[in-house]
Amino acid sequence: MKKSWILTVFTMVSILILAACGGGDKEGATSSNGTKGKQKLVVTSFGGDYEAAQMEVLVKPFEEEFNAEVEMITLYSADALARIKAQKDNPEIDVVQFSGGQEAQAIKEGLVEEIDSSILKNISGIYESAILDPKYGPASAFDALGILYNKEIVKEVPTSWNELWKEEYKGDVGIIDISNTFGLQFLVMNALLNNGDEKNIDPGFKSIETLLPNASSIVSTTPDLGNLFAQEEVIIAPYDSGYAFNFSKQGQPIGFSIPEEGGMAIFINMQVVKGSKNSELANEFINYSLRPEVQKAFAEKTGFSPTNKDVEISEELAEVIPHGEEVMNSLIKLDWNTVNEYKGEWTERWAKLISQ
Numbered sequence: 001m002k003k004s005w006i007l008t009v010f011t012m013v014s015i016l017i018l019a020a021c022g023g024g025d026k027e028g029a030t031s032s033n034g035t036k037g038k039q040k041l042v043v044t045s046f047g048g049d050y051e052a053a054q055m056e057v058l059v060k061p062f063e064e065e066f067n068a069e070v071e072m073i074t075l076y077s078a079d080a081l082a083r084i085k086a087q088k089d090n091p092e093i094d095v096v097q098f099s100g101g102q103e104a105q106a107i108k109e110g111l112v113e114e115i116d117s118s119i120l121k122n123i124s125g126i127y128e129s130a131i132l133d134p135k136y137g138p139a140s141a142f143d144a145l146g147i148l149y150n151k152e153i154v155k156e157v158p159t160s161w162n163e164l165w166k167e168e169y170k171g172d173v174g175i176i177d178i179s180n181t182f183g184l185q186f187l188v189m190n191a192l193l194n195n196g197d198e199k200n201i202d203p204g205f206k207s208i209e210t211l212l213p214n215a216s217s218i219v220s221t222t223p224d225l226g227n228l229f230a231q232e233e234v235i236i237a238p239y240d241s242g243y244a245f246n247f248s249k250q251g252q253p254i255g256f257s258i259p260e261e262g263g264m265a266i267f268i269n270m271q272v273v274k275g276s277k278n279s280e281l282a283n284e285f286i287n288y289s290l291r292p293e294v295q296k297a298f299a300e301k302t303g304f305s306p307t308n309k310d311v312e313i314s315e316e317l318a319e320v321i322p323h324g325e326e327v328m329n330s331l332i333k334l335d336w337n338t339v340n341e342y343k344g345e346w347t348e349r350w351a352k353l354i355s356q
Contacts (some may be wrong), residue, residue: 008069034198039281040069043095043270044083046220047074049246053301062288068281077102077181084111084273094276095285099268100181101336107111107136112271119283122290122308127325129333130307132267142291143242144322144331145185145196146258150235154255161193161259164236170214174228174237177220178350186238187346188334193261198338201346203213211352213261229254240266241321245303248320258318265331268304 021111035086042057045051051072059070073093075083077100084096096112106112114135115123123131123138130139147158158164176183191197216234219225222243228234229252244256272282272287284312288294295306299313305323306313313323322331 001283009219038069039278040071040253041094041278041281041285042071042073042092043071043285044075044080044093044097046076050302053298055325056287057297057301059292062285066281066284081106084221091273091275093273094278094282095270096273097268097270099266101181101334101339103136103269103271104133104336105340106271109132111274113134113274116283122287125292125310126308127309127328130267135170137269137271137286139269139307141298142307142328143262143266143304144258145240145266146256146263147183147241148237148244149255150232151230151253151255153235157255158236158257159260161170161261165211165214166235169236172216172235173211173214174210174225174234175215175218176238177218178347179220182239185334190265198335204334205349242304243300245260245320258322262332265333
């Protein structure tokens with residue numbers, strides 16, 4: 001009887017010791033999202049060189065500093081908006097990136113959270129015009145809609161939007177579909193150049209209709225446009241400065257010009273998705289993206305201009321990208337609330353126009 005009692009006590013003590021050892025094993029501890037000892041963030045990006053650059057200069061150093069794991073998923077802005085809308089009740093994304101004004105719609109529909117100002121302290125270094133709404137994430141980068149051109153074929157730098165209509169460019173102009181942000185901006189730019197605006201888009205459609213005879217192709221994606229430039233099927237097109245930089249890096253003789261009538265601002269921003277289970281870390285990630293050293297490195301990799309006023313870029317880079325507060329303030333900014341209101345109607349009208 002005594003031996004049996006001793007054996008029972010020994011067994012119970014052994015179990016307690018093993019349990020204690022298992023509970024104190026930090027290497028084996030697993031967070032609520034399944035990653036060992038690390039909190040996980042899911043962040044959207046735009047793929048290609050953009051995403052590769054973010055992985056190198058933003059994601060990897062952030063992961064090391066915050067002992068975090070960041071999963072990047074490739075979603076263009078419209079797709080990202082659709083995804084967070086579909087997952088509204090149970091979001092899988094923590095940080096969403098937009099480049100086409102979708103943040104205005106996301107804010108209006110309550111799909112993103114207000115920033116945590118106690119964390120997002122780097123916002124103090126951002127140009128005022130890059131803070132689109134002080135309650136939400138600011139722009140972490142910007143570029144401009146202007147004219148891309150093949151420097152070996154187009155000998156003189158285009159100085160006006162009107163040059164796209166020149167007879168000498170007949171069959172050589174790339175027109176961007178309005179499913180692409182840059183195409184949508186070009187439509188509004190044409191309205192503005194002809195006494196219209198976002199609320200009076202008719203002049204824009206009429207202007208583009210007169211440009212169709214000069215069109216080589218109507219494209220919706222950046223890779224398609226890049227291929228057409230490479231094959232010299234397109235030699236001039238309205239597009240943005242960031243991709244002019246990227247095409248040049250690929251060895252193409254691409255130049256970029258902001259016409260004298262003005263360019264159009266394109267802002268890239270990050271927002272915390274409403275209901276994120278990692279809201280605090282998401283705010284840290286956005287704050288990290290605003291650091292001067294991160295923005296400088298990202299600009300050098302991608303050609304997207306920094307919004308932090310403490311960033312100094314090289315003279316070489318300054319020759320090919322818009323930069324600085326004065327330039328940013330000179331760029332035309334879309335009324336995205338109006339654009340989002342009428343976008344569906346414009347898309348139907350666009351489809352009829354280009355099918356003629």
